[in-house]
Amino acid sequence: MYTLAKPTTSFLEAISNPSELKRLTTQQIQSLAGEIREEIVANLSKTGGHLASNLGIVEITLALHKVFNSPEDQILWDVGHQCYVHKMLTGRRNQFDTLRQYKGLSGFINPLESPHDAFVAGHSSTSISLAVGMAIARDHLGKENKVIAVIGDGGLTGGMALEAINHLGHIQRNVLIVLNDNEMSISQNVGGFSQYMKRIKETFFYKDIKSKLDLIEDKLDSAKITPAVWEMILAVKKQAKERFDTPGIVFEKLGVNYSGPVDGHDVSAVIAAFESVKDKTTPQLLHIISQKGKGWGPAEKDAIKYHGVSAFSLEPPLSEKVEPAFAPKPKAKTYSDVFSQALIELAALEPNMVAITPATAEGSGLVKFGHKWPERFFDVAICEQHAVTMAAGMAKAGLKPVVSIYSTFLQRAIDQVIHDVAILKLPVIFGIDRGGLVEDGETHQGVFDIAIMRAIPNLVVCAPKDARELRNILYTALKESSAPVAVRFPRDKAVDAEGIEGFETINFRCWEIVEPGETVEPGNKSSPATNEFKEVIVLAYGAMVNTAVQALPLLKQKGVRPTIVNARSTKPLDTEMLAKFLANPDAVLITLEEGVLTGGFGSAVLEFASQQKVIHLGKKQADVYNVAIPDHFVEHGAREILLDLVGLSSSKVAEFILHVVG
Structure with missing residues (x-):
């Protein structure tokens, strides 16, 4: 250094x-x-x-x-x-x-x-x-x-x-x-x-001309000239100014x-x-x-590299190059890395795909895409509204645009998402980076996109549980969807990113929450020891799947073994699966999401539960509980601290589940 x-x-x-x-x-x-x-x-x-x-x-x-x-x-x-x-x-x-x-x-x-x-x-x-x-x-x-x-x-x-x-x-x-x-x-x-x-x-040429004109004007102030001549001098000055x-x-x-x-x-x-x-x-x-x-x-x-930095060591530079005694550990891939690499590979499969970003090419990793496909990459500067409506124009004319945008910046273009993309049901893909909590505080927390986007008709709104699922959701959206699709992922290391090479297709559609094989962890209907606990089903959305898995050891110590479901889509919901869960009056459904409680994924599940009550009047159904970010702005701090603060760390999730069933 x-x-x-x-x-x-x-x-x-x-x-x-x-x-x-x-x-x-x-x-x-x-x-x-x-x-x-x-x-x-x-x-x-x-x-x-x-x-x-x-x-x-x-x-x-x-x-x-x-x-x-x-x-x-x-x-x-x-x-x-x-x-x-x-x-x-x-x-x-x-x-x-x-x-x-x-x-x-x-x-x-x-x-x-x-x-x-x-x-x-x-x-x-x-x-x-x-x-x-x-x-x-x-x-x-x-x-x-x-x-x-x-x-x-x-x-x-x-x-x-x-x-x-x-x-x-x-x-x-x-x-x-x-x-x-x-x-x-x-x-x-x-x-x-x-x-x-x-x-x-x-x-700087004009500055010299202007100074000379001002000097002449100052000297003419003391001269005895007619108003007509003075008017002519001012006109010449104006013309000179406008022509340069x-x-x-x-x-x-x-x-x-x-x-x-x-x-x-x-x-x-x-x-x-x-x-x-x-x-x-x-x-x-x-x-x-x-x-x-x-x-x-x-x-x-390198002002771009040092625009924003993490903590680093100010070590003295080595006098000569020294080979390390062992190979350095490769840097962990983030979801942004996985997203950008997937787009690079998908561009080879889909010649009409283009990528757009509003001045976040570095943070979202799209610089690499721009180097590989320069004629299909568009950085529109800090113009989120223009980015979205431009994508709508591209989609209407036959291209397949992907808009890479931070969750907090997407808020500036919601009118364009509604008016220009959703009404015509145009196949624009929104790669929503920084979905969830970040270190930078209230102005940058990406916690509103789930609630906002799921309120818009014609939109598919989903989130992957890991790196491979992110790639395959993008593939499915690009190849099969005729509607706009929003895919959100956190500012974090990608789960299970190791070993991903090339592109592997898994045949699922992102608008299906779960196939039978998508149960991440099967659970017991009751404690084998005391038979005191109800069946617990955790519907975890996006990055919260990994959090739920990390909470398992704490829960198993108390004899609670929940079923963890990868709820990859908040819109549309897998209503067939949800209906089966709700039909069991001895079950407890707990939703997890790294977004605001008001109007989010948990709200969608509750809305469907309410509809089921109307259909099956008098029939008892499962209890539903939501774990999400409370209705207040979240301050700045390390992501791990903030997750714990709002009840979304693995330990706090385990505490909540034990409280509900205990």
Whole structure:
């Protein structure tokens, strides 16, 4: 790995409030920037987190707090994962080693942590809309504070940000947009707008022309010229401005004044730029150029790899290459790995299959697919709505699109799933990654997709129990389904991924919950010792099958041997199987799912049980109990801790079953 000097904190130790930056000189602030970078790398080596983006925004954050007055001036951080420097400067540095840990600091902006966090932030492209809303409220209430939206060029590709700029230009409120341009989101930015921003950085000719025109205008102020001549001079200036490739002309045409570009790592230049727009009363966009990963060699060389990191060791580099004494253990495959490899192989079987992702190619593993099938891979940037509707257009025209999308980001495109995909029953496959709990907290928990998707007509909604089943569900959906199919899987190591080579077909359809051979673990109807317990049937959905299996030893110690069923589909249900289970009044049915309790898989089973009661009036049926995520937002922390917290660890599942039957 790479060496890192022990963090020095001569200036950082003295900063407990952002107002203290105002007494520091520019040179001292530049030294402080170096200390902050050391602190970020040292801490993230222990906690993990978003590394490259925070290294790139150090000087911008320092300049913001030097010029403006937080929390009176409201700073809105788009996405929010670039907030680590802001947290250090606003009284949370002593908690920084708890970042992303359970009951520690959030990895994102959270007003519950500090009044300096103006709004919760976890998804992109929201900051300008929030700024417009807060500016309107400020003006209505007669206040005079500044509202500042800090957004990256990746976030600016999102339609919501462009909608907000359009409205801001119309209503002309006092809002400052700070565009942190590093040509990156999670992956490399794509799209026409990204290319336009790149051209801005390469176009300094206009700045020279504009400065000369301004100089001429200043000199003419004292000259005695007729109004007609003055009007002609202004017209020439306007024409000159419009004919050159003006940096920011798109923003100016929309009514937002543009300034920049500014070197984002030159503290004095950034401070001067903020001072120049601080007292403006019209909408301003300040374009700042930064480097993602700035100041730490590995992240500068590979900003994508170091966008988000797990805890790592800062070991000194070896002076010479040393062969390991034994072969290193291969890295465990995740469900994302299995998903992307399956798509690569399926593309060879189905020439009309294409893959789409909204700027999550790295996280979902689709980079490999793009290398293998570049003409069939589409990264549409941070545009979830466009990704889904584009897939609908592809499907209507004869292609077979697979949309790879995180569960938490799919929430942004539910209208498109309903309106553009489901109504026409188009065969779009949704590969829903990060389904379930993740470390990043409330804004990123993928717990709503089961309930949302199963409420939509014409959709098949399923989840695999292991790696092989994920592959085969994708195969079945691609080859046999004429309807849209949602396949969800967790951010976790894939169960039974070892030894999967090539593609093996298992003939089942993903809309059948279980075939007779899909009982994972047969159970007894009662305890062989005391005959006290009812028959227990656990209907486990997706990743919860493995959890149920892991709970077996604890249950068997108490004489309870449940039947575990792999309920791979929540819509449609295997109603024939469920009817048989419910018909046994001595049985207990327990559903397990890593999604919200309200409206999820367990609710689907209860709804069917209610229908069966109507059909068989007066006939007693099995009891049904649901284990799922309670009706509250789940905080950040390690996945294992969160699963236990909501009652979905193997030990908590075993406790629940024993309580129900005991």
